[in-house]
Amino acid sequence: MAKLPPRERILDAAEELFQAEGIARVGVQAIAERARTTKMAIYRHFETKDELVTEWLRILAADYQAAFDRAEADHPGRPREQILALARFIADGLPEISYRGCPFINSLAELPDREHPARQVIERHKALQTDRLLGMCAAAGLPDPQQTTAEITFLLEGAQVSHQNGSIGQVGPRLLRMIEAILDRR
Structure with missing residues (x-):
């Protein structure tokens, strides 16, 4: 996943976590950690x-x-x-x-x-x-x-x-x- 551009890593991490745990249970910090990025990077690609x-x-x-x-x-x-x-x-x-x-x-x-x-x-x-x-x-x-x-x-x-x-x-x-x-x- 690390070789993908940040936006794709974020989307891949979000998909994996949303599928496994549900939307409500997954926070932006967990997505950032899974995508090996920061919350700030996520908010650069997605406002919310x-x-x-x-x-x-x-x-x-x-x-x-x-x-x-x-x-x-x-x-x-x-x-x-x-x-x-x-x-x-x-x-x-x-x-x-x-x-x-x-x-x-x-x-x-x-x-x-x-x-x-x-x-x-x-x-x-x-x-x-x-x-x-x-x-x-x-x-x-x-x-x-x-x-x-x-x-x-x-x-x-x-x-x-x-x-x-x-x-x-x-x-x-x-x-x-x-x-x-x-x-x-x-």
Whole structure:
């Protein structure tokens, strides 16, 4: 991490700490120590901790949107395969989130103020994600694309929570089988 520029080190340290401990429990001093920098350096790049949290979530949202881009690029004109690719992206990522869970869900729980800029990033991301999935469901010719989008979204979100709390075994394979069953309903 020390070879990265300061801003990237700060963001990497913030991500690691926010994921492990949550936003509220992590102070700027802890981020500075993990990034091997000073609080003053953090405040040169981010005016407030809220600004740092917001930027971290913007980066995470961009990573998730990139998964949509990859699914579309890897399976052009094949929306069913695109949807399965997204489900595989979530299923494959489950081990990484098993300790603390989905960073968006966790952050929403810690940011109850709907006007908070970081919460707005999450809400915009989730709306865009839903719109893109709806487009895929419609292009796949699935019956009632809005209902199908809701079902798939519930499964993707629920799989992350179920994996985190350990209530269901074999979450990834089960998620993929359920998504396939929805896609086969045509």
